[in-house]
Amino acid sequence: MxxxxxxxxxxxxxxxxxxxxxxxxxxxxxxxxxxxxxxxxxxxxxxxxxxxxxxxxxxxxxxxxxxxxxxxxxxxxxxxxxxxxxxLYGHQHHDHLICTKCGRFVEVVDPEIERLQEKLIKRHGFYPERHRMELYGVCKQCKK
Amino acid sequence: MxxxxxxxxxxxxxxxxxxxxxxxxxxxxxxxxxxxxxxxxxxxxxxxxxxxxxxxxxxxxxxxxxxxxxxxxxxxxxxxxxxxxxxLYGHQHHDHLICTKCGRFVEVVDPEIERLQEKLIKRHGFYPERHRMELYGVCKQCKK
DNA sequence: GTTATTATGATAACGGTTATCAATATCATA
DNA sequence: TATGATATTGATAACCGTTATCATAATAAC
Missing domain, CATH: 1.10.10.10 (Winged helix-like DNA-binding domain superfamily/Winged helix DNA-binding domain)
Structure with missing residues (x-):
């Protein structure tokens, strides 16, 4: 290894x-x-x-x-x-999709969402530092 | 009241x-x-x-x-x-901006982000249920 | 090897939350 | 309004993930 x-x-x-x-x-x-x-x-x-x-x-x-x-x-x-x-090493920033049935994690990143998040927080006068985003749902396997 | x-x-x-x-x-x-x-x-x-x-x-x-x-x-x-x-009563869904210095909360909602979140999770084969999004930064008052 | 310093594992403590339980309050019924 | 069945309460123990404590052991510079 x-x-x-x-x-x-x-x-x-x-x-x-x-x-x-x-x-x-x-x-x-x-x-x-x-x-x-x-x-x-x-x-x-x-x-x-x-x-x-x-x-x-x-x-x-x-x-x-x-x-x-x-x-x-x-x-x-x-x-x-x-x-x-x-x-974390070699992994870029990402958020998570989480299956509410089986707990499966999927790492995702959506540049457009990232961009809008930064815009949103700046619009409220904040200096942006970081964010957390978790999207919950039922994955393909569990939905069957 | x-x-x-x-x-x-x-x-x-x-x-x-x-x-x-x-x-x-x-x-x-x-x-x-x-x-x-x-x-x-x-x-x-x-x-x-x-x-x-x-x-x-x-x-x-x-x-x-x-x-x-x-x-x-x-x-x-x-x-x-x-x-x-x-x-919760009378409050629509919203996410939070949080100041990492003073803890101030701001409730926000960005329809475009919401739309992209749903698109993102569906693209991965999930049936979307809900999400959490917290944007951390330093608010105007604390940045002075 | 000696010695100073850090690391370890057992376990107590911690903080937020939940379970337990005897005593009390509620409320439908008589 | 008294009764009795049931839910509620407050005190406190338990719980669980995590951190602090501390005596003993391991590390590494000399």
């Missing part, structure tokens, strides 16, 4: 903050990168635990925070209030 | 579910309607407590749930994960 770039980014971040390497952090980074989903901390915990049974929740949360800091990971909060973590 | 319509809706809902009237419920409804903000349960609790010192948190949450059920109230969850409750 070619985790090279992401590993490099993580190591640079550790170095920049005078933090140390650890087996746990390596394992968490790899488990995170090898799972192509929007993971909750608990889901990641269970995955890491298979290879590193002694790992604790705190380490998962601490490491996810580091991954977010260095741009490898983005924390998302949807309606259930549970934090989910998605890959 | 003309709370007539909202009171009627609430009473009809209670009747439909074979629920009883209570002083607390009346007071919570009035406090909610008389406050034109996006209240947290805790904020509403403090307001109600001024007129009804014995009220408990549970009753606030229970009554807010009833208000949501009968369409007088909508629960919102933003990034902090804390539920906020806004008036």
């Amino acid at each position: 070619s985790l090279g770039k992401e590993e490099k980014i993580f190591e640079d971040h550790l170095a920049a903050k005078y933090l140390k390497h650890s087996e746990q952090r390596k394992e968490i980074l790899h488990s995170f990168l090898n799972t192509d989903r929007h993971l909750t901390a608990d889901e990641l915990y269970r995955i890491v635990k298979r290879k590193y049974p002694a790992v604790g929740y705190a380490t998962i949360y601490r490491t996810l925070k580091l991954l977010c800091e260095c741009g490898l990971c983005r924390e998302l909060k949807f309606e259930d209030g549970v934090a989910r973590y998605e890959h | 003309s709370l007539g319509k909202e009171e009627k809706i609430f009473e009809d809902h209670l009747a439909a579910k074979y629920l009883k009237h209570s002083e607390q419920r009346k007071e919570i409804l009035h406090s909610f309607l008389n406050t034109d903000r996006h209240l947290t349960a805790d904020e509403l609790y403090r307001i109600v407590k001024r007129k009804y010192p014995a009220v408990g948190y549970a009753t606030i949450y229970r009554t807010l749930k009833l208000l949501c059920e009968c369409g007088l109230c909508r629960e919102l969850k933003f990034e902090d994960g804390v539920a906020r409750y806004e008036h």
Whole structure:
């Protein structure tokens, strides 16, 4: 597997903050990168635990925070209030379609909507920073 | 004050579910309607407590749930994960601009964005149900 | 290896929300 | 208005995701 770039980014971040390497952090980074989903901390915990049974929740949360800091990971909060973590490196900004039956996520981006969002917030005198957009519906598979 | 319509809706809902009237419920409804903000349960609790010192948190949450059920109230969850409750009766669908400095809310609706959102989700084979859109930025007052 | 410092895991604490439960209020009926 | 069935209440425990605490262990510069 070619985790090279992401590993490099993580190591640079550790170095920049005078933090140390650890087996746990390596394992968490790899488990995170090898799972192509929007993971909750608990889901990641269970995955890491298979290879590193002694790992604790705190380490998962601490490491996810580091991954977010260095741009490898983005924390998302949807309606259930549970934090989910998605890959950020090499992913451009996007929003989400979410199936209300099966929970399927689709990443989308619509430049025209983006443009109108910026126009809209500026029209109200705001300096735009970011946005969240989630479109809920029933996906093709679930509608059958 | 003309709370007539909202009171009627609430009473009809209670009747439909074979629920009883209570002083607390009346007071919570009035406090909610008389406050034109996006209240947290805790904020509403403090307001109600001024007129009804014995009220408990549970009753606030229970009554807010009833208000949501009968369409007088909508629960919102933003990034902090804390539920906020806004008036729904007589309010059309809208999204929110949120100032990241002062927390100011502005209700907005952009028909063109709405149209594109529906188009976008359909293009991915979803049957559209609803969406959330929050635009974050710094408002005019805070930018000075 | 020694030593200073950071990381770890167990677990307590936290904050918002919900469930539990005994006591109380409501309301249809007599 | 008294009765009795049922819903409501408030206090508080429980819950759940997340964070803080802290003693022990791992890391890495020397």
